[in-house]
Amino acid sequence: MKTLHSGDQAPDFTLPGLDGRAVRLADYRGRKVLLTFFRYATCPFCTVRFVRLAQEAPRYAEQGIQVIGVFESSADYVREYLSRRGLPFPVIADPDGTLYAQYGVKKSLPGLLFGMFRMPTLLRALFDRDYRMAAPDGSLIRIPADFLIGPDRLIADAYYGSDIGDHIPFQRIDRFAGLIADNRSLPT
Helix, strand or coil, X not given: XXXXXXXXXXXXCEEEECCCCEEEHHHHCCCEEEEEECCCCCCHHHHHHHHHHHHHHHHHHHCCEEEEEEECCCHHHHHHHHHHHCCCCCEXXXXXXXXXXXXXXXXXXXXXXXXXXXXXXXXXXXXXXXXXXXXXXXXXXXXXXXXXXXXCCEEEEEEECCCCCCCCCHHHHHHHHCCCCCCCCCCC
């Protein structure tokens, strides 16, 4: 599976969103995009990240960034477990992993094991009143990934998580959005 890097052309896609409308990367030409690959809809780590990203999405939209989320679950499962939280950005259900493969999003057994040490995140999900534990509807060893895509459809930042709870730091998204203007290096 080929991974993508900064400067690569972002692979184009057209897939149905949860609202039934097609989500096309080409429709966002001229805009910045955060394409975020979650695991499955009931993943506690992904739930915490989804909630935080939903809170930040309006701020990013003001800066011209379109967030697009992808889950390795069926559309029905994603609707059942996440729509009560609201879907402030397009969400794609990709249970076959087609888009995951296009973007080189990996699976890793060590990533599953190391992710289990993220206890504060796990506990935050488990004590969230809207979180319901349920059977996974996707691969347990899928690792998240995030791509910051420029208006020219070139990847500005390709972030492949190291474990099941690892997503791109919000500071890197803020820098991409222009919310951080200095040139200090960001944590990886």
